[in-house]
Amino acid sequence: MVATLCCAGLASVAGCNSRPTEPSPPETSRGLPAGFTEAEWGERLFASEGCGRCHSVDGRRGIGAPLDGLYGKTRHFLRGGSTVADSRYVRESVLHPNLHIVENYKAVMPSYEGRLTEAELDALVAYIRSLSPTAAD
């Protein structure tokens, strides 16, 4: 009886851990590259991480909303509620895209949690911030 319980426990733990392991990013992408500002590095990451497949930065709607001019805009969510976009919101959107689904868009954005280093995340936020030059943070 004890043995059965023990095995069941182990099986469920194994089940929880059965997420496929993702390759870690190459060592070169871990720190601010020489000669780049944080926003410039963010722009490069935006391309290499595939953000640009779904988000334009020129006002055009794609699978996701355009990210230029995002800061300071009120974002309304599918399940109700709203927020004014700022750095905290961008960060949260990248790590937990399905926490708040933006109204009129689908929940198709993958989470980047565990795929980006803190420095990479900061750089992406700095880049997206730079696309809204007139907004307060």
Ligand code: HEC
């Ligand atoms: C497969 C398409 C896809 C990819 C790839 C993707 N996104 Fe998204 N993203 C979306 C969609 C669709 C939404 C709106 C639905 C939602 O809130 O999850 C969204 C929402 C967002 C928002 C909130 C924007 C708003 O309109 O309020 C931000 C910020 C964002 N994404 C940034 C990023 C960044 C940065 C990357 C790359 C690291 C990225 N996304 C990659 C599809 C994508």
